[in-house]
Amino acid sequence: MQQSPMKRNNIVSLVRKLVYHRERRLLYTSPYGKIDKVEKRLSRFVLERVNNYVENGNAKDKAAVVCAVSGKKLIYGEFKDRVMETATKLEPQSTLLLHMPNTPEFAIGFHAALEAGGRVSTSNPLYTARELMHQIKDSGASHVITISQLAPVVEEACKELKNVTFSQLDDKNCPITSLDTAPKKLEYVTYTPEDANACACIPYSSGTTGLPKGVMLSHTNLATNILQTEHVLKSKPEYMRPAQGATSSPDKLLGVLPFFHIYGMNTLLNYSLSQGATIISIPKFDHETFCQVLINNEITIAHLVPPLVLFLAHAIKTNPNLVFPHLRAICSGAAPLDGETQGRLSQALNTPIFQGYGMTETSPVTHFDLVGVPGSVGQLAPGTECRLAIVSDCGNTLTDVQQGEAGELLIRGPQVMLGYLHREQDTQKTLLKDGWLRTGDVAICHDQDTFRIVDRVKELIKVKGLQVSPAELEGLLLQHPDITDAAVVAQPCDRAGELPHAFVVGDFCKFTVSAYLNDQLAVYKHLHPDRITQVDAIPKSASGKILRRELKKHLLEQFNSI
Structure with missing residues (x-):
């Protein structure tokens, strides 16, 4: 029996409505609503706010960044002038690489590069000359700014590179050229309205797979993410105290997270500067300095990674007299902290612990946990959307999962990157149609x-929140004459979160291989001989892909047998 055209049309209309409502229900939006994008240069956005606090408020003689080790400080009343003066000595509209630890000079060099109309890439101060040279070449940097202590590494990295110069910003008496005494390249820096969507910064991330690659973040990406953070934190004034009008924030923030990393760079440094708060920075981490800074500097907010939260809880357990009376909140990010651990540590520290979520590719924040759900990374940032989906067909097919089911987290919002530098294929794999970014993380949406992040699609290893690419370590291992095959996976570690563990095929000495590898790598990427396992073969699929799950299973069995 045939259906009438009217009845068929009614059925089609009903199906369309069901599909429409189903799609709407699975497109998650922020409970904080929308937010206006910042359409100006990041440095100008920060400097305008600083100028407001200095001229109309209480920040003229207030410290912006204080080094806890050297005692050197950057005063808000001097910040703008020092940035503008330094900017006149830089090549305009060029790429500059900042190779520095957490010092006041970092803030000056970073914003001076942007004020000169250029873009800045940030590198790990623990890098060897080989690692630094790779980033200089890949980023296209024509000049490197460092500090006198790191100048020998920079000089070694630059000696084989043509047309790359370097200078330092912390010691006028150092034989290496100081920007403080260098001649001006511009008489003054002019400000003209420019495309706020132009690339401002190129931090390096391993993305979802492969060797480290430059992430192109625009002025709008970074400045809008600061606004998103401010909007959310204003809802919790009992813990966070953002600036109010011309009155700068009274908060003192712990500056232990590295400024070269997107979390330390934008969520800590740039956000703090935009609020007129004070950062007490630690250039090189050690446990004693870490605790002393928390105690002696009236720190109110501590941005940490899970291993540091665990360390604090352990320190209090072994020394009950250790207290942090001024600490009002801990913000934990860069890696997940399970709910049970979060609750236990919060009780031990007598301080609320809030988690967040983000990645280099999202400037970085996409989620905030101010609701107080243990184990949760919280709710979406203002103006941010997400989906949980099964991704197939090279990203061309997205199948949404139902609420309560696990799916890969996809993000869309004003903080999502422009793309990967020089890597169009990687960009296409990560930035999908309609602006969706693949995070590589598996999540579940609750009440x-x-x-909550429950798993990771990507293969990255996170050591104290810093990314280690298995591909980079594998590539170096395979260059060793005694090694025929190798694969690197994450080994769980209470103190570091994860550590790299290598499975290696060949006739070799573990100590020799460890020394060979570690000479070429930053400390956090090191492979101890105990984390090198000799095997007959690396398990691989028919297509030649390493079966890392099998290796992780073998690693678990290995530990259970001890």
């Missing part, structure tokens, strides 16, 4: 639209 109150809070999200």
